[in-house]
Amino acid sequence: MKLIYVIFKFLLFPGTFVRGVWEHITCKILHLPVESEGYLRPDEACGHVEHALATTPWSAWLMATGPGFMMFNAGMAFLYAGVLNIFYLGVTPYDSLPLFIFYVIMIYLGVSFLCSLFPLTEDILNYFGLAFHGKKGPSMILKILSLPLALITRAGAFCERNCINFILAAAFIAIHILFVL
Amino acid sequence: MDSEMNNNVPQTGEETAENEAFGEISAAEQEITEPAETEETAFEEIAGDTESPVESAEEAEEETEESENGKEDVICPNCGREFAPYGHDYCRKCEKKLVRVKVPLVSYIAGAAAILVSLFAFIVMVLNVLPALQVFEGLIYESGSLVYPALDSYKGTDEVISTVQEHIGTGFFSSFVAKGSKLDEKVFKNTVKFYNPLMAHQYEEYIFTSPGAAAFKEKSKAVIENRRIYDTYQNMYVKIMNAYNAVAENENAGPEDGRKAIETIEKQRGKEGIDSVLVDLFEFDVAGMSNMGEEAEKKYLEMALEDQKTDDIDWRFLFINQYCDMLIRQGEDEKALTMLKDIVEEDKSALDPYYLLAKVYKSRGDTDNLKDIVYEYCANNVTSEGKQSDSAYELLLYLFRVTGEYEDMEETASSAQALYELIPEYNRQLALAYLSQGKYDEAFEQAMKADEKAYYRQSYYGDTSVMNEKLFATVYVTAFLCDKYGEKNTENADQIPDVLESFKGRSFSGDKVERIINGEADIKDILNEGGCDLI
Numbered sequence: 030m031k032l033i034y035v036i037f038k039f040l041l042f043p044g045t046f047v048r049g050v051w052e053h054i055t056c057k058i059l060h061l062p063v064e065s066e067g068y069l070r071p072d073e074a075c076g077h078v079e080h081a082l083a084t085t086p087w088s089a090w091l092m093a094t095g096p097g098f099m100m101f102n103a104g105m106a107f108l109y110a111g112v113l114n115i116f117y118l119g120v121t122p123y124d125s126l127p128l129f130i131f132y133v134i135m136i137y138l139g140v141s142f143l144c145s146l147f148p149l150t151e152d153i154l155n156y157f158g159l160a161f162h163g164k165k166g167p168s169m170i171l172k173i174l175s176l177p178l179a180l181i182t183r184a185g186a187f188c189e190r191n192c193i194n195f196i197l198a199a200a201f202i203a204i205h206i207l208f209v210l
Numbered sequence: 211m212d213s214e215m216n217n218n219v220p221q222t223g224e225e226t227a228e229n230e231a232f233g234e235i236s237a238a239e240q241e242i243t244e245p246a247e248t249e250e251t252a253f254e255e256i257a258g259d260t261e262s263p264v265e266s267a268e269e270a271e272e273e274t275e276e277s278e279n280g281k282e283d284v285i286c287p288n289c290g291r292e293f294a295p296y297g298h299d300y301c302r303k304c305e306k307k308l309v310r311v312k313v314p315l316v317s318y319i320a321g322a323a324a325i326l327v328s329l330f331a332f333i334v335m336v337l338n339v340l341p342a343l344q345v346f347e348g349l350i351y352e353s354g355s356l357v358y359p360a361l362d363s364y365k366g367t368d369e370v371i372s373t374v375q376e377h378i379g380t381g382f383f384s385s386f387v388a389k390g391s392k393l394d395e396k397v398f399k400n401t402v403k404f405y406n407p408l409m410a411h412q413y414e415e416y417i418f419t420s421p422g423a424a425a426f427k428e429k430s431k432a433v434i435e436n437r438r439i440y441d442t443y444q445n446m447y448v449k450i451m452n453a454y455n456a457v458a459e460n461e462n463a464g465p466e467d468g469r470k471a472i473e474t475i476e477k478q479r480g481k482e483g484i485d486s487v488l489v490d491l492f493e494f495d496v497a498g499m500s501n502m503g504e505e506a507e508k509k510y511l512e513m514a515l516e517d518q519k520t521d522d523i524d525w526r527f528l529f530i531n532q533y534c535d536m537l538i539r540q541g542e543d544e545k546a547l548t549m550l551k552d553i554v555e556e557d558k559s560a561l562d563p564y565y566l567l568a569k570v571y572k573s574r575g576d577t578d579n580l581k582d583i584v585y586e587y588c589a590n591n592v593t594s595e596g597k598q599s600d601s602a603y604e605l606l607l608y609l610f611r612v613t614g615e616y617e618d619m620e621e622t623a624s625s626a627q628a629l630y631e632l633i634p635e636y637n638r639q640l641a642l643a644y645l646s647q648g649k650y651d652e653a654f655e656q657a658m659k660a661d662e663k664a665y666y667r668q669s670y671y672g673d674t675s676v677m678n679e680k681l682f683a684t685v686y687v688t689a690f691l692c693d694k695y696g697e698k699n700t701e702n703a704d705q706i707p708d709v710l711e712s713f714k715g716r717s718f719s720g721d722k723v724e725r726i727i728n729g730e731a732d733i734k735d736i737l738n739e740g741g742c743d744l745i
Contacts, residue, residue: 047324050317062300062308064288068317081299081308103328110331110338117342118367119392123422123429128385135331142324209349210392 030192031073037144037195038075044100044141045069045076051096052148056080059088073190076145082155086167089156090175093148093182100142108139116205140198147185147194157183334386337378341370345393351559352400356590358559359599361400367393368419391426394418399432411440450475450492457499468500487525490514494529508536526553531562543570554583558590561601568605572612584609600630607639611737619643627659634663634676638684642742645688645733650696651703657688658702680743683723686713690727 038045049068056063056078064079083089111132114120122129147153156179160166167175188194284294288308292301300308348363367389374387398417402410410417414436418427427433453474457463472493479489494510497503511533518526530553537546547570553563564587571580584605591599598606603626610619620643627636637660644653664676689709692698698706718724722743725731736742 043324046317047320050313050321050324053313053317054321057313060309062305063311064308081305084297103324103331106328106332106335110334113335113338113342114386114390117345117393118338118389119345119394119396119420120388120390121392121422121426123426124388124390124420125385125422135334138327138331
């Protein structure tokens with residue numbers, strides 16, 4: 030599984046790299062020690078930076094969801110700029126080769142960014158630990174408000190670690206090719 | 211578990227000098243130990259799976275020693291020499307060093323580039339959302355077998371793209387808002403479904419309008435397949451037409467002429483490029499034109515149905531309604547019902563099969579099913595503006611005519627004529643709805659409006675079909691009844707004598723007008739039969 034994970038991460042290197050950048054910048058903002066600054070590494074932390082765990086619920090939340098937020102926005106913009114034009118408006122190489130290539134790249138970037146959406150499992154578990162089991166966790170309202178996204182992030186981190194996100198991305202593209210195009 | 215965790219939380223008074231010097235560990239920071247232990251099991255899972263800092267920390271944890279205050283310090287996983295103070299992952303030196311690790315310049319550039327390009331992609335996405343939604347609407351209709359509304363939606367994409375381009379001007383971004391050849395292909399495929407291969411072939415030039423259409427068409431499987439069908443049809447047309455025309459152009463063609471023509475046509479069956487179903491349909495036409503009788507016509511349609519089973523192309527749209535109508539006329543309602551239900555299951559936008567189904571239910575007096583089928587059609591045929599399609603109004607009016615719900619008929623016709631301003635038929639039917647309720651003056655006014663609209667359509671659009679006998683019959687009947695029973699106080703009432711004068715001596719097909727004028731039949735009787743043509 031680790032090998033497949035690393036292969037896909039390298040194949041989708043733009044997202045992998047940028048994910049690492051956002052994580053690194055978040056660590057800098059939160060003054061968290063960063064042990065390794067390499068983002069493209071042949072291990073299961075590929076696309077992430079090795080860093081010390083955050084010590085407050087807020088910083089843990091930011092560490093777990095902040096980079097993902099950036100990746101999500103950029104990824105959706107990339108993906109749908111390509112998908113709407115190729116699959117819905119039916120742009121083909123015959124219409125304009127440069128535009129077609131541009132939209133294909135957009136889809137690739139979108140998939141690449143969205144496949145690097147989630148943090149490492151320990152980052153989100155750290156948030157759960159600090160927020161739900163710590164003595165000075167956030168207020169009940171904040172806990173409730175953050176819970177859905179935290180659960181999604183937890184599930185997403187699990188999917189990403191087990192390469193399920195790559196299967197979902199492939200299914201998304203396949204469905205569009207089969208049923209929309 | 212809680213008490214266990216609390217035991218690990220250092221008391222303020224017990225803090226070591228090292229901890230104080232290292233930096234004040236806030237109460238919140240101290241609590242980090244609690245979740246860490248609470249989530250021990252989960253963290254073990256992580257540590258087992260990744261080579262993360264946590265893993266390193268846990269490995270280092272094995273090499274721990276009791277600090278002065280009784281809590282465990284951990285060997286720094288970075289340097290492996292110093293102890294990391296309680297609540298910290300790294301030793302003091304390493305932590306300072308690691309916090310200062312800079313984000314490489316190339317990473318900042320990559321991050322900034324990602325933001326800029328994604329902003330650009332976002333603008334492109336936003337500009338294409340509306341046209342894509344139009345296509346999405348078409349896909350939804352298509353998945354529900356609504357071929358016509360789907361085609362309508364796909365065609366509407368051009369208009370949406372033009373509107374977007376009007377707003378953004380002809381600048382840089384306008385080249386990113388354009389439809390492609392695949393969308394043209396979708397329109398083409400649906401045209402083939404809705405009309406027939408011949409018409410689709412005829413429209414091929416007009417449908418493909420995107421920049422790369424000319425090159426794309428040569429590769430498009432749908433176009434190639436349709437051209438093949440067209441050629442097949444053309445070949446057959448050339449070979450069979452003479453025999454067909456011999457009957458079609460002979461007004462006095464009898465069964466014997468028909469049999470000769472069919473014999474000639476039959477010789478073409480089985481030849482390459484000749485579709486058996488289409489041979490059956492030509493023979494059916496010839497049988498009809500040469501008065502060979504309904505049974506002979508039915509035989510050819512049944513042959514077409516049989517041949518259809520082994521044909522790659524679904525030709526049923528060419529003859530199935532005719533066949534079902536024939537079955538209904540011959541009293542084989544049940545058979546027709548089964549076939550019609552199959553058809554409407556596949557295409558919920560075709561009016562004819564729904565109309566025939568309604569006809570069957572009406573003949574059986576099954577008002578519940580009649581209403582169900584009409585309302586089903588109406589629910590599935592709503593325009594993109596959320597209004598009923600014109601064909602849905604047509605079926606709805608049929609329902610109210612046969613059930614005698616004239617107030618509903620009036621309301622429906624009134625909505626339809628307001629919505630479809632250029633269709634005189636709704637004003638005509640509104641006139642009949644008024645007439646059936648004894649509102650003679652209103653009826654005459656609506657008949658005159660229908661006449662006015664029809665004249666307008668004929669003059670400005672060259673549409674001569676609207677100036678037809680059923681319209682004239684309606685004008686005449688309403689004028690006659692208004693003159694006889696109306697109060698004649700409406701806008702056009704003074705024209706009644708002229709209208710009646712203009713129809714003097716004129717006869718209409720059928721006897722409906724005559725029966726009404728002679729008082730032998732009420733307008734309601736005519737409408738209850740389902741028809742409203744008055745001829």
